[in-house]
Amino acid sequence: MLVFEKSRAGRGMSMLPACDVEIKKPSEKDARQKELHLPQMSENDLSRHYTELAKKSHGVNDGFYPLGSCTMKYNPKINEDMAALPGFTQIHPLQPEHSVQGCLEVLKKSEEYLCEITGMDGMTFQPAAGAHGEFTGLMLIKAYHESRGDEKRTKIIVPDSAHGTNPASAAMAGYKVVSIASAPDGGVDLEGLKAACGEDTAGLMLTNPNTVGLFDKNILKITEIVHECGGLCYYDGANLNAVMGTVRPGDMGFDVIHLNLHKTFSTPHGGGGPGSGPVGCKSMLLQFLPSYRVVEKEGALAMEKAEHSIGEMKEFYGNFLVVVKALTYLMTLGKEGIPEASQNAVLNANYMMNKLKDLYTMAYDEVCMHEFVMSLEDLKKKAGVSAMDIAKGLLDNGIHPPTMYFPLIVHEALMVEPTETESKEVLDHAIEVFRKLYNDALENPESLLQAPVTTPVTRMDEVEAARHPVLKYEFES
């Protein structure tokens, strides 16, 4: 039942005292005319409403969540406590600098950690999410070429295995997208790349390890090819959890990177956000960064604007409280913990892959990084059970499904990312469920076509939802 259906005229909670100054109302000309229909609830009813909604939701805390390319790792409790400190939550973004030295220290320390981890020279925390970071990074590339009077660079090269945000971000930055096909091994096809590169190339956007979970062995060659034609290299940090502490994008030849603090650095996804997508870059791009960077000045921390800033990407300094959570995590893991996390993410993925590959067809049968992609094309042909059906079968077993139908270059794809915070028992249990579902698919396909049956609702009619959109509750009056 919607909160509006639970609302009763005249109910409510007592939040504010009576006004202690003379009441000033807006003039008739500017006074609101339409009545408001916000819920009128007792606190008990409202609280129970959200208790109910929470019961119909599923988070990492409820169980295994191997959602490929999303890095659904455990969200440590201390992160939340630190981000809830009044010394952070109650700070106005426009307080005088001397009164926000703690906030500036958070940004400075986070930049130091993350620049060292990525091999970059500086970083902005303004971008609010990964896609926002991509757009920011591309605007830096744009500013770079413009600053050199290099106006002809109008194209961004994007592999066909990329996340949809990559081409979308390039388009927002006003670039034409050149899509290049992947090599049979899932990596960048060097010849294709060379052919695409030219004096109109602004840059390349790459995810490495790529979206099929493989580290591109030609990585140095790739960035070299792009640099040779005058383009810059953009690193999509979505998969950093696979390699942090082992390799650094900066050392692989990348000039700009965005990170997803809500993936790699353990801040929760919150049902879709807020995330944080800081963008790091090499020194020649620092002058273009948006927002402020924190610098030391006369023994105190100060905010400094870049000389040729691309301008703001949003208000203030980014999703600051999310950065607090990530810094807490960085300080906790530190020098040894960062590589330990990625090593175990990779181990867990390879363990699961190897324990499933006799049944499920792996898109690429080699060592994977932190995630792997299976193709259910065969199974679909054999049994009429699709990747979607297997995914829905997992729901009935308390496991969140892998990412479905991505990357687009693999048919009937399921992309599995266990993360390092899952134990062997959890993986073994999931392996067992996956194997059982495979057998179910062969022996009793109908059971999967009907799945899920244990969830609050069964499969939804998405076509109808899009065809006749009902996007809000209609009030009677």
Added chain:
Amino acid sequence: MLVFEKSRAGRGMSMLPACDVEIKKPSEKDARQKELHLPQMSENDLSRHYTELAKKSHGVNDGFYPLGSCTMKYNPKINEDMAALPGFTQIHPLQPEHSVQGCLEVLKKSEEYLCEITGMDGMTFQPAAGAHGEFTGLMLIKAYHESRGDEKRTKIIVPDSAHGTNPASAAMAGYKVVSIASAPDGGVDLEGLKAACGEDTAGLMLTNPNTVGLFDKNILKITEIVHECGGLCYYDGANLNAVMGTVRPGDMGFDVIHLNLHKTFSTPHGGGGPGSGPVGCKSMLLQFLPSYRVVEKEGALAMEKAEHSIGEMKEFYGNFLVVVKALTYLMTLGKEGIPEASQNAVLNANYMMNKLKDLYTMAYDEVCMHEFVMSLEDLKKKAGVSAMDIAKGLLDNGIHPPTMYFPLIVHEALMVEPTETESKEVLDHAIEVFRKLYNDALENPESLLQAPVTTPVTRMDEVEAARHPVLKYEFES
């Protein structure tokens, strides 16, 4: 699965830094020999363990909880926030007085509010729960008689409808319990009381409204009879939610009272505690109070011990953080809110009772206070369905059962206390469910004998549990 079964040797969380001083171990003679078997868990596994346990629990926040005599009202969120303020949680109980003025103010303000509500002259917050308060109150009565050299008063009169804690507390205080039968109308039988009273009477313990939910119309007469024989009158505050703001125990002739802050004043029950059972008394008993009272001295607040204190009932000053929650509630409701709460508790109870009484037999068919008692004796005879079976049927409908088989003077009793924080819709739904179950009992009794079927476990074998007690997990080593 128990947490111990999820434990794996070598796992764990990193809580403490290395020791920064020389390590000092106890000598061999006093060194622990037996190995510890505490869980070894990752934070993710531990966190999910308790997520699981929480899912197998049911609180007020999950739905209607009409548990008679327990006053399961809504627990406001602001109470929890206030009790979590570092300015309260991080205060050592033995700090100098000038550094705990805020804590003392909490105790002082709470005493002022509660003394006015109960009509008492002073209060101690040391008792940790209702039963602890009862024992405290009886020790005050004992001290009173002893201080007068009145050694012959060895008996406490308790009606047979009383909570079990009443006679148990009297026994702990070294009193012999004189149980008096209730009058047919559920109240105190005046003649029986007179007969029981004598020069060996230390006092009377009474709940009013009583445990069948009725206000004793003879209340002034009752306390007068006890006083006349030289006894004191103890008020069990369990049912204060019915009358606060309308009558005051002090005005009814009571000399001592305990309150249940976790019932009447909205602090949560926590799965069985912590509660808080402050004890208030009339002026002649103040000199015997345990712990400290807060007084004003030279413009500051100070702690003062009673001259002839009965001694401590526990450490320090009681469940202080629970008192913080109750004070938050008291301040929120205030002068008009306190009677409003009790009026609506009574209205809700009468509403439900009247909507059920054509089907269910009410133990006393008159205006009830904040709760009412039904007897299912007839139904049991007719259909073989007991109070227990109806209770279990409620579980399958998402409603917490009423208190079962209490008070003892009503057979097959179900005692329903809706509280004031439930809306008409919630009551109407519950009424519907109760009526449906009644019909089920007649038409399909088997369905109730098997209930519940939707819960994590079905009915438990309690006999076996008590006969062959398994009270802990047995480790293998």
Added chain:
Amino acid sequence: MGSYVPNTLEERQEMLKEIGYNSIDDLFAHIPEEVKIKGGLNIPEGKSELEVRREMENIASKNQVFKTIFRGAGAYRHFIPSIVNSVISKENLLTAYTPYQAEISQGILQSIFEYQTMICDLTGMDVSNACVYDGAEAAAEGVAMCQERKRKKAFISAAILPDAMSTIKTYCHGNGMEIVEIPEKDGVTDLDYLKEHIDDKTACVYIQHPNYYGNLEDAQAIGEVAHGAGAKYIMGVNPISLGIIKTPAEYGADVAVGDGQPLGLPLGFGGPYLGFMAATEGMMRKLPGRIVGQTEDHNGKIGYVLTLQAREQHIRREKASSNICSNQALCALAVGVYMSAMGSEGIKEAALQSTSKAHYLAAELDKIGFKVENKGEFFHEFVTVSEKCPCEALKALEEHGILGGYPLGNHRVLWCCTEMNTKEEMDEVVRILKEV
């Protein structure tokens, strides 16, 4: 060192052995040696929870928490009911991903559907998306969604939040739209300038209402000018103000955007906040970001799903209406809880008290030489101008634990009041300022 990896060294070895490897290094063997880090990362060693807590608390203590705040300028301290944080701390909601798997995400989806309804109710618009990053970014997305093949010019009022102006410019530098700043005149948008310069290449006109200086614009007239030229009309609004001030719909806007921070989100040194976006029915498919719709499951049970995904990046890639993927979902949840807890009456009251207190403070400051610049109606912000630089005055307030208004240059201060400010506090400000 802290670690969230459950498996012990032995278990890792066991797992490796089971899948035919000797060491973890084997799994990284295919990575070219020359890019591998030599000698480890140059960052501090990991720390125990006790140390991290101690260090973070120490860092937080270096910030000054003001008990009393009269500063807004884009971030507003309103009352946040306890129930808001209680709800958003629920881990099933906090630790979930974007609700792609509708069957186990009905709680989150329903909360977004409710949020969309409330935003529509508040703004009077037909449709709302599930939120974007913040008010400034919502403004930029709003301008972008009005772009048409033959209309690539956007008129932006100069009297808007500077960060919003800058963000719009950044986005437009990306998507190729031309920005024309409509100058400010007497604290409001210069309507004459707009009338004079608007043309048939104009995609949209954007104003903020109340504007950066707290003033109400002649919002109806501006909309008429925009529509007269065939352009869309976008209003950036303060959501609290909508409790008592005309809705964008009532002023004739096609798109309404704003920052949801005043609706239950803490100041948090600037974020996370939330950008809300609502539009007329006709612009529904141009909205960026997630949208939740109602539908039925296979058994006919009502439920909710992410819908109209054909607009989005994961389907349309470079042809998407925006690249947005993660938004500020948990903030939208907080906003939903806030609006439910306050209710219609609560929001109205917050609005009424905010503006009433601002008018009281303005009058009092005016009396002591901080002359109020605002000429027409203003909501809960206003600008004072004084002969002397206000730096001394603001410093004096700071020393009393009061964050005064936001200095605009050397003589002007932008003040803000909300329902959190008491008369007592305001009288204290006046007393302190008199003494300076």
Added chain:
Amino acid sequence: MGSYVPNTLEERQEMLKEIGYNSIDDLFAHIPEEVKIKGGLNIPEGKSELEVRREMENIASKNQVFKTIFRGAGAYRHFIPSIVNSVISKENLLTAYTPYQAEISQGILQSIFEYQTMICDLTGMDVSNACVYDGAEAAAEGVAMCQERKRKKAFISAAILPDAMSTIKTYCHGNGMEIVEIPEKDGVTDLDYLKEHIDDKTACVYIQHPNYYGNLEDAQAIGEVAHGAGAKYIMGVNPISLGIIKTPAEYGADVAVGDGQPLGLPLGFGGPYLGFMAATEGMMRKLPGRIVGQTEDHNGKIGYVLTLQAREQHIRREKASSNICSNQALCALAVGVYMSAMGSEGIKEAALQSTSKAHYLAAELDKIGFKVENKGEFFHEFVTVSEKCPCEALKALEEHGILGGYPLGNHRVLWCCTEMNTKEEMDEVVRILKEV
């Protein structure tokens, strides 16, 4: 006025009408007029949430929060992992009643069963109850449960927490047991006195270990004396110390009690804390309070229930082993989370660091004239004696945000260290004291 009543005035009227009444007063008509309050309660009017929050925060701010604490004496500041509060804030656990309805209380029941197991593991005893109010009350209940028809005398060491001594006396004044205080000699229980006075009327001997002064007692020997006289042996123990110090079982105790506060509960100005009680198998049915046992449901599924209820007040009334009803369940949950988060190694480490730091501080204080009185082994508390009154010294520490030891009279101070105290802090104490 704040209110948590959902029903509006109209709804109340409607409900009254439906059941045949005109007004709420009708429902109270049977209450004698002469006892009714005239003119309402004399308490302040109700307040909005904003006002209540403001006032309570203001009250809390009148307390001084010490960053550094060297005071114990019954309340100890140990590290509390973040996960502890995260778990006990879950509302299904927080807002539930005592788990009488086992079918919907398996989570709470299992958590208690786990708690009981951990307490048994920590103390080495056979059975544990589900907790009582706190350490002092647990001691009093422990003494009471040893009473036998012909044994009504209890020997109590004078070297225990004063509140525990007082509580034991109060309880014994109620139940009629005679208390004999065993004097303290050189900071420990006078064994010779006990040997001399114990007799066949003695029900039990109670000591605290480590005792009030931090000293380890000759616990083995005391137990042998007790048992030699046919009496029960009760030990009050600090649970953290059990990480490294012999268990009560190893010393031969029949009953072990203590305060669980060090295991994850905040100082909280003295409560809520938790009293744990464990005993040998033979004394199982004498334990007061709730006990959870494992059993099966009708389908053979393992589950948990409240058991051995024949001991309890709601069944046995005046013949119950105790009157306890509500206990400190949520605190027991916190203790369970704490012990799981710390694990065996964590508890050992906390114990080891606490004692190591106490020995460091003792040595340093001894050097500067605060002579350490403790003669034998001590755990994490110790007593210094100085010629001058320590009041000046403690005040100086206070001014630096340090809560020093607890003054015992005019020359002695009882100090405490835990893993929370750094060497740096201790060196600062010494530096400050030197200057006084």
